[in-house]
Amino acid sequence: MSVKVRIPAPLRTFTNGQDVIDASGSTMGQLLEDLKSKAPGIETRLFKGQTGQLNRFVNIYVNQEDIRFLQNLDTPVKEGDEVSIVAAIAGG
Amino acid sequence: MPAVKTMSYVLGLRCKECGHRTAATAVHVCEQCFGPYEVEYDYATMRGKVTRESIESGPLSLWRYRDLLPVDRPVTGFQSGMTPLRRADRLARYLGCKELWIKDDSCNYPTYSYKERVVSVAISKAVEFGFDTVGCASTGNLANSTAAHAAIAGIKCYVMIPHDLEQGKVLGSLIFGPRMVRIKGNYDDVNRLCTEIADKYGWAIVNVNLRPYYTEGAKTFGFEIAEQLGWKLPRHTVSPVAGGTILPKIYKAYQELIELGLVEDNAPRMYAAQAAGCNPVVKAIHAGQDLIEPQKPQTIAKSIAIGNPADGYYVWHTIKDSNGWGESATDGEIVEAIKLLAKTEGIWTEPAGGTTLACAIKLIESGRIPRDESICVCITGNGLKTVEVVQDHLPYPEVIHARLDEFDRLMAETEVCTQKSHSGALAEV
Numbered sequence: 178m179s180v181k182v183r184i185p186a187p188l189r190t191f192t193n194g195q196d197v198i199d200a201s202g203s204t205m206g207q208l209l210e211d212l213k214s215k216a217p218g219i220e221t222r223l224f225k226g227q228t229g230q231l232n233r234f235v236n237i238y239v240n241q242e243d244i245r246f247l248q249n250l251d252t253p254v255k256e257g258d259e260v261s262i263v264a265a266i267a268g269g
Numbered sequence: 270m271p272a273v274k275t276m277s278y279v280l281g282l283r284c285k286e287c288g289h290r291t292a293a294t295a296v297h298v299c300e301q302c303f304g305p306y307e308v309e310y311d312y313a314t315m316r317g318k319v320t321r322e323s324i325e326s327g328p329l330s331l332w333r334y335r336d337l338l339p340v341d342r343p344v345t346g347f348q349s350g351m352t353p354l355r356r357a358d359r360l361a362r363y364l365g366c367k368e369l370w371i372k373d374d375s376c377n378y379p380t381y382s383y384k385e386r387v388v389s390v391a392i393s394k395a396v397e398f399g400f401d402t403v404g405c406a407s408t409g410n411l412a413n414s415t416a417a418h419a420a421i422a423g424i425k426c427y428v429m430i431p432h433d434l435e436q437g438k439v440l441g442s443l444i445f446g447p448r449m450v451r452i453k454g455n456y457d458d459v460n461r462l463c464t465e466i467a468d469k470y471g472w473a474i475v476n477v478n479l480r481p482y483y484t485e486g487a488k489t490f491g492f493e494i495a496e497q498l499g500w501k502l503p504r505h506t507v508s509p510v511a512g513g514t515i516l517p518k519i520y521k522a523y524q525e526l527i528e529l530g531l532v533e534d535n536a537p538r539m540y541a542a543q544a545a546g547c548n549p550v551v552k553a554i555h556a557g558q559d560l561i562e563p564q565k566p567q568t569i570a571k572s573i574a575i576g577n578p579a580d581g582y583y584v585w586h587t588i589k590d591s592n593g594w595g596e597s598a599t600d601g602e603i604v605e606a607i608k609l610l611a612k613t614e615g616i617w618t619e620p621a622g623g624t625t626l627a628c629a630i631k632l633i634e635s636g637r638i639p640r641d642e643s644i645c646v647c648i649t650g651n652g653l654k655t656v657e658v659v660q661d662h663l664p665y666p667e668v669i670h671a672r673l674d675e676f677d678r679l680m681a682e683t684e685v686c687t688q689k690s691h692s693g694a695l696a697e698v
Contacts (some may be wrong), residue, residue, distance in 0.1 A: 183465065185298075185464065185465070185468055186467075186468040187296075187298045187299075187300055187303065190300070196468070196469075222300075222301070222302065222303055223303075232286075232302055232303050232304075233286070233304070233582060234286070234298070234302075234303045234304050234305065234579070235303050236461070236577065238461060241454070241458060241461070243457070243563055243577065245562070245563050246563065246565070261461065261465065263461050263464045263465070264297070264298040264303055264464060265305070265577070265579035265580075
């Protein structure tokens, strides 16, 4: 079971430059756990210290939907889903 | 690109979250914590060199504040900024307040919104960095401005917008010849896609990878208010909030002028205005917590319909630091405020401006803003681009023949209702 996770440019130093990483897990939290093992160090950018909370400027989307509209890190993910990690940007 | 030797006071970029410093390049996200970078200046060296006189002797455009902007060689915006700051006495009388000012970017050049400020800086920076293509994610005004300034600078332009924008906003970009991409979804969807586009295509997306420079342009709105008030700050400033760029930057402008000794510190207060159908920041202000919960926007104020404001957190803290507050306005209140501003001051603004005025009225009526202190309402866009929102709210006249008797009949028939709808409560103002 794998889910494609899009990695934004500023985090590709942890993925040897790869822009998509296959990760597995049945919730977003598990997926990010797996991502951590595949791209060590990436968790230091995604999470606020050891709190388990995402950094304020990290937005995560499952199939284009912000996980804060779903169940945050408990959001279920399944085979074929697409996950994007995106930094917040200015208005327009 | 070889480094350009200039007189710039820019020290570099500094992360607003963790303080990590880096060189002033086309990066927007802190590599340490993902926080936004902000330009850092050498204020100590500026002191005594950047003065009221040095600014006043500059060009009649936003570039008169160039010492406080991160640009070495401006390539556009030479007629942008320096919009009117109007004393709004008729509106003030109507609202029962003493000193009311309108900073009017509805007539900003060349595309009639505050966005000329941020785009002039961002595109100048894009050219300086050697990009040949610029772009933006936009609710309309930014697309108009990016397309126009790209035309002026002679570089390629891509604008990405939500699919359901007003005609005026769509055509107002297309006329300048950019490649436009209309995207199913709201601004936040467009925004997310643009972040991915910036990564992949290597374009200068003004509000993504040029964001640290882009946002600095918004300071000129605040610099102008202060200079045009005779180097004084208004006690209360009411600003619209969408992505959250302008409000903290007006405040930063005020603080920079205080720091440089160009204005007296009167403890200026900032107030956030949002549409009730998209008010994540105002909700957080009222809740007293700086956690901004994203929303799905549902409002006629499309230009400020940003449910996931990147800088909402900084708006919240600016409001708190300055002892300000926030309000939101319903669609009905927004339309009424648009009409009120037009009838009292001759300014036709778009729904963002209606929102700001409607919220200012609420803040005044609730006593949050005292009626006897100076108030500045920030008008950031033009109503001619959004005719749809008022067309059903104005008395559209019937057609008569070119005959005096028909005119007489019309006058006799409509005298009463005309007085009501056109003057009404405003008659005594």
